[in-house]
Amino acid sequence: MTLVRAGRLVLLLLLARWTWLFLVWPMRQDTIGDSFLHLISIPFHEAGHVIFSPFGGLMTSLGGSLAQVLVPIACGVAFLTTSPNPFAASVMGWWTGENLSDVALYIGDARALNLVLIGGRTGAEVEGHDWEHILQIVGLLHRDTQIAGVVHFAGAALMIGAIVWGAVLTFRKDESEQT
Numbered sequence: 001m002t003l004v005r006a007g008r009l010v011l012l013l014l015l016a017r018w019t020w021l022f023l024v025w026p027m028r029q030d031t032i033g034d035s036f037l038h039l040i041s042i043p044f045h046e047a048g049h050v051i052f053s054p055f056g057g058l059m060t061s062l063g064g065s066l067a068q069v070l071v072p073i074a075c076g077v078a079f080l081t082t083s084p085n086p087f088a089a090s091v092m093g094w095w096t097g098e099n100l101s102d103v104a105l106y107i108g109d110a111r112a113l114n115l116v117l118i119g120g121r122t123g124a125e126v127e128g129h130d131w132e133h134i135l136q137i138v139g140l141l142h143r144d145t146q147i148a149g150v151v152h153f154a155g156a157a158l159m160i161g162a163i164v165w166g167a168v169l170t171f172r173k174d175e176s177e178q179t
Contacts, residue, residue: 008087008170012163015094019159022101037098042118044071049130058137061130065103072096087169093162100155107131108148110141 018035048067052059076092079085109115110131113123123129135141 005170008166011091012166012170015091015159015166016163018098019094019156019163022098022159023156035098035102037095038102041068041071041099041102044068046118058134061133064130065106068103069096069099072099087166090162090166090169093165094159097155097158097160097162100158101152102155104148104152104155107135107151108145110135110144 045064045068048063048065048070049060050063051067052063055063072092072095076089076096079088079092106115106129109123109129113128113132115129116122117126117129119126123132131144132141135144135147140147
């Protein structure tokens with residue numbers, strides 16, 4: 001086994017363990033919202049509000065979650081088209097799924113407003129949060145937990161699919177190994 005293959009395997013095992021935690025304890029702030037990747041993704045989320053602000057209130061609110069999901073997708077596309085590095089793209093697919101799970105936590109809190117936000121206070125202690133605003137505008141606030149469940153499922157499926165893709169790439173025989 002090459003060093004690259006061993007490194008990829010270790011990374012896939014770590015991602016699989018992280019995915020397992022998201023599946024066993026879904027929709028909990030201490031599992032998803034306090035994760036290491038949440039801290040990496042939050043600047044993209046906040047930048048999304050600014051980037052989408054010229055398009056009105058709904059898009060300003062939605063822009064945070066949208067940017068949070070689009071950044072790893074853009075990175076994955078870049079890895080596929082410029083490097084090309086499909087294994088790195090599979091990791092970006094996993095990160096996209098993790099971000100969907102992160103956003104699902106936020107969506108599911110739209111009515112309860114118990115999620116601790118960046119300022120250290122809950123949505124109930126301030127003027128609500130993005131997904132309360134978004135779902136109120138589109139008339140689906142009463143469906144926050146159902147929508148969150150669908151988004152969380154999509155994120156989990158993407159994380160699992162990305163791990164499988166990465167594993168296939170890791171264990172695929174290179175042309176140099178087939179001789």
